[in-house]
Amino acid sequence: MKQKKITMRMCVGCKELKPKKELLRVVALPTGIIELDRTGKKSGRGVYVCDNIECFEKAYESHGLERSLKRPVSKEVYDSLKEQIENG
Numbered sequence: 001m002k003q004k005k006i007t008m009r010m011c012v013g014c015k016e017l018k019p020k021k022e023l024l025r026v027v028a029l030p031t032g033i034i035e036l037d038r039t040g041k042k043s044g045r046g047v048y049v050c051d052n053i054e055c056f057e058k059a060y061e062s063h064g065l066e067r068s069l070k071r072p073v074s075k076e077v078y079d080s081l082k083e084q085i086e087n088g
Contacts, residue, residue, distance in 0.1 A: 006019050013055030026069070028069045034073055065078075
């Protein structure tokens with residue numbers, strides 16, 4: 001029986017490769033809106049971050065989201081992402 005390949009993605013906070021299912025996806029939609037993608041299926045440019053506050057803080061301080069999404073990310077977006085990570 002062939003084993004299914006695990007899709008790996010890099011967290012923009014800790015820079016570690018982890019299984020895609022363990023990470024949160026932040027997506028820049030074609031409309032320009034940036035939001036959390038819990039399904040991992042929305043179309044647009046996606047960037048991944050671990051589901052913990054330490055990695056989120058690292059991504060925030062290093063401007064990892066802006067670099068990966070190739071566009072500015074507003075403070076409101078960061079605040080709502082932080083809130084969603086803290087509240088599960």
